[in-house]
Amino acid sequence: MIQMVPIDTIADDAVEQLLDRAFGRDRHSRTAYRLREGTQAITGLSFALVEDDALLGSIQCWPVQVDGDDGSVWPLVLVGPVAIVPERQQEGLGRRLMEAALAAAEGSPPLTLIGDPEYYGRFFGFDAAPTALWRLPGPVERRRLLARGANVPALPGVLGPRRHALA
Numbered sequence: 087m088i089q090m091v092p093i094d095t096i097a098d099d100a101v102e103q104l105l106d107r108a109f110g111r112d113r114h115s116r117t118a119y120r121l122r123e124g125t126q127a128i129t130g131l132s133f134a135l136v137e138d139d140a141l142l143g144s145i146q147c148w149p150v151q152v153d154g155d156d157g158s159v160w161p162l163v164l165v166g167p168v169a170i171v172p173e174r175q176q177e178g179l180g181r182r183l184m185e186a187a188l189a190a191a192e193g194s195p196p197l198t199l200i201g202d203p204e205y206y207g208r209f210f211g212f213d214a215a216p217t218a219l220w221r222l223p224g225p226v227e228r229r230r231l232l233a234r235g236a237n238v239p240a241l242p243g244v245l246g247p248r249r250h251a252l253a
C-alpha cells in the first residue's frame with residue numbers, strides 16, 4: 087500500500103538519490119537551489135510517498151520572500167522539487183503529492199515555483215503573470231516562474247531565501 091508520510095521520516099540520502107534520478111545530478115546548479123540557500127524545508131509542507139520500504143516520490147517546500155523595490159517584504163512558499171521515480175511516473179502520484187502540499191499550505195503565504203506551466207498551470211492553477219517583475223539570483227525562463235494565491239506580490243523586487251524562517 088502506498089502511504090504518504092512526512093519527509094523528515096525518510097533518510098536524507100534516499101531523498102537525494104530520488105532527486106538525482108528525477109532531475110539528473112547537475113540539478114544543484116539550478117536557480118531554484120539558490121532560492122532556498124540557507125533555509126530548511128518546511129516540515130508541515132514536505133511529504134514522501136512510500137510503498138513497503140521503497141521511496142516513490144517526494145515534495146519539499148521552502149521559505150522564500152520577495153523584497154520589493156519599495157521596501158516591502160513579502161513571505162512566500164517555494165514549492166518543489168516534486169519528484170516521482172521514473173518507473174512510477176504517470177500514475178497520479180505527482181498529483182497526490184501536490185494536492186497534499188496545497189491542502190497543507192492553506193493559510194500559508196502565497197506559493198511560487200519554477201516548473202512547467204503545462205503541468206502546474208493546467209492542474210494546479212499556477213500562473214506566470216504575477217511574477218513578471220521579480221528578479222532572481224540566477225537565470226530563469228520567465229514562463230516557468232509561477233505563482234498561485236490571492237495575495238501574490240506582483241511588484242518589482244527580488245525573490246530570494248527567507249533566512250531564519252521558522253521551519
Ligand SMILES: CC(C)(COP(=O)(O)OP(=O)(O)OC[C@H]1O[C@@H](n2cnc3c(N)ncnc32)[C@H](O)[C@@H]1OP(=O)(O)O)[C@@H](O)C(=O)NCCC(=O)NCCS
Binds near residue numbers: 200201202
Ligand atoms: C513532473 C512529475 C512530478 C509528475 O508526476 P507524475 O506522477 O508523473 O504525474 P501525474 O501522474 O500526477 O500526472 C500525469 C499528467 O501530468 C502530465 N505531465 C506530467 N509531467 C508533465 C510536464 N512536465 N508537462 C506537462 N504535463 C505533464 C502528464 O502528461 C499527465 O497528463 P494526462 O493525465 O493528461 O495524461 C514527475 O513526472 C517527475 O518527477 N518528473 C521528473 C521531475 C520533474 O520534472 N519534476 C517537476 C519539476 S519541479
